[in-house]
Amino acid sequence: MVSDFEVSKMQYHAEVTIGLKSGMLDPEATTIKKALEHLGYPTNSLQMQKRFILDLDAASRDEARFKVDEMCNRLLANPVIHNYEIVLEESG
Amino acid sequence: MVSDFEVSKMQYHAEVTIGLKSGMLDPEATTIKKALEHLGYPTNSLQMQKRFILDLDAASRDEARFKVDEMCNRLLANPVIHNYEIVLEESG
Structure with a gap:
């Protein structure tokens, strides 16, 4: 018999917005x-x-x-020059 | 005497979000x-x-x-592959 011990996982939807900190030059912009x-x-x-x-x-x-915060700090953003904002909602 | 005929201009704040149309491959993502x-x-x-x-x-x-629509079509987005959304508000 298989174990019925299972961690139930929810799905979350995240929108991460990343921009330069104020004062940083943005040559592309x-x-x-x-x-x-x-x-x-x-x-x-x-x-x-x-x-x-x-x-x-x-x-x-x-x-x-x-998790999303870690993603930002480790890959998506550069915490030295970027600000980021995370909007999170349950999606099922 | 200088002319007091002047077109009054308002300032608008626009947020333009540009993404690939569905079905387009995004190798960066x-x-x-x-x-x-x-x-x-x-x-x-x-x-x-x-x-x-x-x-x-x-x-x-x-x-x-x-104006913002024209900016998108002529420079900011590529209408062939991108969708864009404009959120506009009066800012003074």
Whole structure:
């Protein structure tokens, strides 16, 4: 007989938004701002962010948040220069 | 005497989110998904998006939306492979 001892896992949906900390130069954004100006679309300010939308399994909301936080710190973002924001919801 | 005929401009704040159309392959996202797995953080799905946060002047909300739409079509996105979403609000 197989064990019926099983950890139930929930699925969580996370949206991670990563941007440069204020004060950090963003040459890509500056270039795009200038290019838009040349095309006739001046802007007063332009910032860029990256977004990761992911689904993961975890035993609890806290575990899911911990995991996504670790993903950011270890791979997705560079904590020295980036800020990140995690929006998490249960998805089933 | 200088003319007091002046078009009043409002400032608008726009958040543009750009992602690949469904069905388009995203090798960067696939690579990051694999890298997360190797680090011990498996995900069920992972997508990437780009975000532009910009402020612009326009005479009306419609004009602002039209301008941002043109920016997307002409520079920020590639309409053949990307979807984009514009969230616009008056900022002063």
